[in-house]
Amino acid sequence: MSTEPMNTEPGDASAGVGRNGEDEEQPAPAPQRATKFVEPPREEIPAISRAHVAALESGGAEEFWNAAGMSHVIVRTLGRRTGNEHKVALPYWSDADGSRVVVGSFAGAPDHPAWYLNLTDPERNGEVLLRVQEGSYWAQPEVLEGAEYARVWAALTADRPFYVGYTQRTPRKLPLVRFRHLRPA
Secondary structure, eight states: OOOOOOOOOSSOTTEEEOTTSSEEEOOOOOOOOOOOOOOOOGGGHHHHHHHHHHHHHTTOOHHHHEETTEEEEEEEEEOTTTOOEEEEEEEOEEOTTSOEEEEOOGGGOSSOOHHHHHHTOHHHHSSEEEEETTEEEEEEEEEOOHHHHHHHHHHHHHHOTHHHHHHTTOSSOOOEEEEEEEEEO
16 A cells, blocks of 8 residues: 555644634644664564563663654553553654643554554553653643544644654554653653
C-alpha cells in the first residue's frame, strides 16, 4: 500500500472548543516535523520499543530521546487484564498548550496497540506515569474525539504526514491520546 500523504482536512487546525462549548481560537503549536526514517517491519516494533525503553532508562543520550526529529516519552501502564506494569517508548507531539499527544498507530496494524487498550481502562490507568528527558510526572490520559480530534490530527499530520499513510493500511481510526500533566513523580 502507498504511504504517500493524502489530503486530510478534517478541520481547521487553529479552531478549538472553549469551556462554554463555543469555538475559540487556539494558537498553533510550533512545527515539530519528523525527519525521514526507515520504518521497521511491524513484527519487530515491540522488540525495538523494549530496547528503546531500556536505552532511555539507562540514562539515554539525546539521540535516543529525540529520534528522527521526534521527541519520545516512556508511557507506563498497568495491564487491563493482568495488572502487570508495561512500558512503551512512543514519539510524541506537543499541542499548543504543551500537552504531549501520542498516536495509537502501530504502523497501521489492523488492531489497536496493547498500550492504547490498557489506557482505555480508567480504573487501572486513570493516571499514568510518563518519563521524558527532563524527568517523570503523572498524567491523565485523554482519548481525543470529535472536533478536538480533527484539530489535533490536522496539525499533527502537517508535521508528520506518515501517519496519514498508516490510515491507508487499516480500517480503524488511529486514536490520539493527550496526556494532561497532573503532578511530578
